[in-house]
Amino acid sequence: MPSKRKRESDSEESSSGSEEVMPTSDNPWVQLPPPDRACLVDTSSFSVLFPKYREPYLSKVWKDVQKLMDKYGISAELDLVAGSMSVSTTGKVKDPYAIINARDMMRLLSRSVPVVAAVAVMEDGISADVIKISGFTSSRERFVKRRQRLIGPNGSTLKAIEILTNCYVFIQGKTVAAVGPLKGLRQVRRIAEDCMKNIHPVYAIKKLMIMRELEKRPELANESWEKYLPFKK
Template structure:
């Protein structure tokens, strides 16, 4: 084990000093899958190298995993916890049980907090899938990791370096950087690794560099600065009410009949003004056009003669 081999019972023949357990919650839509496949899960985790005990509680929506007297590996409880977390997030148990192997790890990334707007979030999450899942397949081949996207989480299974690359691609994608740029860089790096000529040479020249472009139509217009008014300790004068205006004009002290007569007189005056304007416009149509100066006409006739 110290030389890099597998951890066996001979390394810890007395077993663990104390028992430990973990509780994993699962959503309602995974209840049916867990009921159908729980016998397989229980048998694999309770088999010879692991010796873990699992119990399913559908009423409370949780799975309990704990060590037994026969468990000898102190780290296997963490592996079993990660395996059940992946199953609860929608990963099939056939893929999730890979975490129980050595040098294979997992990570459940939460991407819901990276983008607030729901419409933008769905569009950027769709970029990870690509047309017919092409970008997701390319990432899996280049990184050597299994990637599963469900809701607001992304489950990744693989080696440590591959998981780091996938996490960078996902965070950049949610920050409006398309994953195709990372895929191109990973393809170039893979070709350079295979060739022995570029082993001791810097790869900065050969890696593609992409500049972030801004669409001019989306750029926000700068707001005009509003000049602040000078501070005055005195409040603004109150607006005059209808009664105040009527008192100033004297309408408040008139009777109903006088008010009606005043309204009729105002209407007649307005009607007269409108009639006069219409007459002026009609008279302009019948006005004769202005004639040219007679001196110019005489001058033109003399030139013709």
């Protein structure tokens, strides 16, 4: 008659033999799915309307847009009758977030952002923001005057904002379109909205310049910078 220790040993061997082997790259007996296999099980699509005046430009560059979208497994369609741009996923998609980036690129194109600038949103770490600036004042004359402050003489103010925020900024009609890192986009939104609230962007520009210099001083990394910033809201 087998001993109790013998039976326990047999039961341990049988239980260990029935354990499920998890698929890992270190196990040569487990077949992993190919890395280039499509990762979506359903189709996602977005449609963005564009104004009539954008029709000639979009018709001219749309073939380039389609070639670019095809690299990410995205199908792009231009409907001149309905005045819309549509993007949808295909079986070639590898990055599920590519369709969101494609949607943002269509939004930028509809707001007169050129393709060479809008294409940056397809890169990792780059996002887009379209800021509405029309609801801050009821006076048309006041709106135009404050919007011009964002641009500045010969575009100098807008250029300074782009340099300090690392963003591409384009002002068209009642919106401000920006492309860049999230930190810079938040700064652009605040500057644009504050400007429409009658706070001149020169104050934000000077503040960003001071903060850029403070970032170069590691001894101030754990200190409050409030005493170094002369302009407080």
